[in-house]
Structures are given as C-alpha cells and as structure tokens.
Amino acid sequence: MTEPWNADTPQVIQLPSGRRIRGRGLRYDLPEGQTPTFAVHLTDHRPADQPWESVWVPWRDFWLPTDPAEAMTELRLAYERAASERVEICCGGGIGRTGTALSAICVFEGMDPKEAVKWVRQNYHSRAVEVPWQRRFIRQTFAAGASGGGRADRP
Template identity: 80%
Template sequence: MTEPWNADTPKVITLPSGRRVRGRGLRYDLPEGQTPTLAVYLIGHQPPALSWESLWIPWRDFWLPADSMDAMRKLRVAYDRAMEERLEICCGGGIGRTGTALSALCVFEGMNPKEAVKWVRRNYHSRAVEVPWQRRFIRQVFTTGATGQEQS
C-alpha cells in the first residue's frame, strides 16, 4: 500500500468513502511534495511519459470525452485504486473536465448527479463542471454505473 495523500496537500479532496484525490490544472507547475502514483489525464493529446502510472482519457477542453464508455471504465479503475494509491485527476485548467471527473467519482460513491456536482463545487472548485453537456455526462455515469450498460 502506498502512503496516502497528506490531507493538507493543495487541491486534495477527501471523498465520503475516505479516498483522497488531487485535482490539478496542467497549465500550472507540479506542486511540491508528494507525487501521484496514478494520474488520469483528461486532455486532447497523449500525455508525456512520467515517473508515475497514468491513464489517458482523450477529452478536449469544454467538450466531452471522445469515448464516454471508455472514460467511465477508466474513471472506475482510478476510483477503485484510489483507496490505496495517490490518485491525481487533471486537465488543462483543473476546473471543468477535472470537476466533471471528480463528480463521476462521487456518483461511484452513491451520490445522484446533482448532489455530486454540488459536492464537488463545495469541496473542490466553485466552477467545477463548466458546461451543461458535462452535467449530462455525469447523468450518463449514473445510469450506466460505468459498466457501459444501462441499469434497469
């Protein structure tokens, strides 16, 4: 098991389950201190190789993931691993796409989509989930459960 994120690390939020996740904007310098053991990059181009493991979800700024089902599966993998690893989720500015992904993690925690967005805006960034179609993606996560199949 990896040492978890320090609770006072900037941009680290603690989900109700106790999982700690750091959101970050790639336009800014890597914060000093702990580094992630797993990062999820929500960007339009392949991220560079780094010293930690990463998952790439092709996702252009202000849009949706190129493949919603693949995005949900990767976010679920990251969520499952976040209990024992230092998970970082990041996009260009660290607000819209990152907030949307953090909201998806909250749905995995059992929150409904509206509650998830409110929680992320209250605990991470007040402008997280910037556009209506990002809220629609969170509803899709809720209805599919990240399995790629509609729940009955």
C-alpha cells in the same frame, strides 16, 4: 500499498468514503510534496510521460470524452485505486474536465448527479463542471448504474 495523500496536500479532496484524490491543472507547476502513483489525464493530446503510472483519456476542453465508455472505465479504475494509492485527475486548467471526472467519481460513491456536482463545487472548485453537456454526462453515468459501462452522447 503506498502512503496516501496527506490531508493538507493542495487540491486533494477527501471523498465521503475516505478516499483522497487530487485534482490538478496541467498548465501549472506540479505542487511540491507527494507525487501521484497513478494519474488520469483528460486532454485533447497525449501528455508527456510522467515518472508515475498514468492513463490518457482523449477529451477536448469544454466537451466530453471522445469515448465516454472508456473514460468511465478509467475513472472507475482511478476510484478503486484511490482506496490505497495517491490518485490524481487532471486536465489543462484543472476545472471543467477534472471537475466533471470528480463528479462522476462521486456518483461511484453513491451520490445522485446533482448532489455530486454540488459536492465537487463545494469541496474542489466552485466552477467545476462548466457546461450543460458535462452535467448530462454525469447524469448518464448515474443512469448507467455507475458501472463504468454507460454511454454519454456528445452534444
């Protein structure tokens, strides 16, 4: 078990379960202080190697993951690992794709999709989940029983 995120770490949100996850934009410098132990990169190209464990989920800006079922599997893993590790979810700007992923993780917490988006917008970023098909992705996560095995169709 690693030391969890400090509660005052920038961009770290605490989920109702107590798990803490950091959302971040890769275009910006790495915040000072603690580093993640596991990261999920939501980008259209493979990111540079990091000194911590990470996975890449191919996901174009303003769209959906190339493989939604794989994305949900990786987000479920991030959620599970956040119980005892410093997990980071990140995309280029740290808003749309990251907010969508954080909202899907909130569905794992038991929130319905609308509540999840609202919670992420209140606790992470007011513009999180930028386009309608990202909201549909979260609804489909919910409809799949939040099991990580659901399919979300691309628009």
